[in-house]
Amino acid sequence: MEAHIPFDVLSDKFLEIERLQQYQVLVLPNSACLSEAAVAAIKAFAKAGGTVIATFESGLYDEFGAARQTPGFADLFGGVYAGQRTNLKSSYAQLRDSDDPLLAGIGDTDLVPNDGDLVEFNPKAGSVVPLTLVLPVTVNSDATISIPEYSAISGATDVPIAVYASYGEGRGILFCNQMDALFYRYGFADLGRILANAVDFALGNSKDLEVIAPDYVDVTSMEQPGRWLVHLINFPVSKQLNTGWRHPGRNLIPVADIVVRIRLAGSKRIAQVRLATTEAVLAYRLDGDWVEVTVPVLDDHEIVVFEMA
Numbered sequence: 001m002e003a004h005i006p007f008d009v010l011s012d013k014f015l016e017i018e019r020l021q022q023y024q025v026l027v028l029p030n031s032a033c034l035s036e037a038a039v040a041a042i043k044a045f046a047k048a049g050g051t052v053i054a055t056f057e058s059g060l061y062d063e064f065g066a067a068r069q070t071p072g073f074a075d076l077f078g079g080v081y082a083g084q085r086t087n088l089k090s091s092y093a094q095l096r097d098s099d100d101p102l103l104a105g106i107g108d109t110d111l112v113p114n115d116g117d118l119v120e121f122n123p124k125a126g127s128v129v130p131l132t133l134v135l136p137v138t139v140n141s142d143a144t145i146s147i148p149e150y151s152a153i154s155g156a157t158d159v160p161i162a163v164y165a166s167y168g169e170g171r172g173i174l175f176c177n178q179m180d181a182l183f184y185r186y187g188f189a190d191l192g193r194i195l196a197n198a199v200d201f202a203l204g205n206s207k208d209l210e211v212i213a214p215d216y217v218d219v220t221s222m223e224q225p226g227r228w229l230v231h232l233i234n235f236p237v238s239k240q241l242n243t244g245w246r247h248p249g250r251n252l253i254p255v256a257d258i259v260v261r262i263r264l265a266g267s268k269r270i271a272q273v274r275l276a277t278t279e280a281v282l283a284y285r286l287d288g289d290w291v292e293v294t295v296p297v298l299d300d301h302e303i304v305v306f307e308m309a
Helices: 036-047 179-186 189-206
Strands: 025-028 051-055 079-085 091-095 111-114 118-123 128-134 156-167 170-175 209-212 217-224 227-234 255-263 270-275 285-287 290-298 301-308
Touching: 025 036, 025 189, 036 051, 036 156, 036 170, 051 179, 051 189, 079 156, 091 156, 111 128, 111 179, 111 189, 118 156, 170 189, 179 189, 209 217, 209 227, 227 255, 227 290, 270 290, 290 301
Parallel strands: 025 051, 051 170
Antiparallel strands: 079 118, 091 111, 091 128, 128 156, 156 170, 209 255, 217 227, 227 301, 255 290, 270 301, 285 290
């Protein structure tokens, strides 16, 4: 949501290749328990050109919670599962290659936070490992509180935090830790950026919508015959409910100059771009296949209507 990437939520009871074919990316947020049919459909989706992004124990159990003798996605992620590490409080993930697409925009740092448990995964040749585990920080016994002068990193490891590999025509990306849960729990911006980077990397040239706006502006995209609608909703609050949705808030802070860009497929052309609330016509700019407009101000809810010729 904060990266302005529109998405659908699919029930794990209806993961079928026919349904998955309309997507480029499938995210499995610690989808530990999956049926054999779902595992087969997900792997077929990747083999045909899709990207599967998964965290932690995804695919390690069947739909009844029984551990699989052979993990469902080891070959998809390009390696072999090798147990689990627990209680990694005060540990970190080391950036192995700052130019890796999963780490884009992280900035001048060597480490991002880690916590909790992770599955150990031994990658095979050809797999890419952009993040590895840094063991928990140890505190000097003379220190009564954890402060930098009395703390020390005991050493980096080659244990992957993130790993990805090609699979057929597609790709599998595994976060061995609970990257999604850590971002939700602690709100560290770098963790959310890495997750969003994984989706952007997976979308590649198929990405067809970009919105430049504060992260609290919610974006929804939908197509109708002859038009493309981009909904913008202003949620100027940071507090989250335990359902994952934002607290409704009581004050609106207008957002100025939101840039919305869409990529036109095939022979589609733009006839007009307008705002649904006022019917104001927006000037648009063409950049190859991309059409760009600027929304002057967003108070609460706006719909940018791209009318096709």
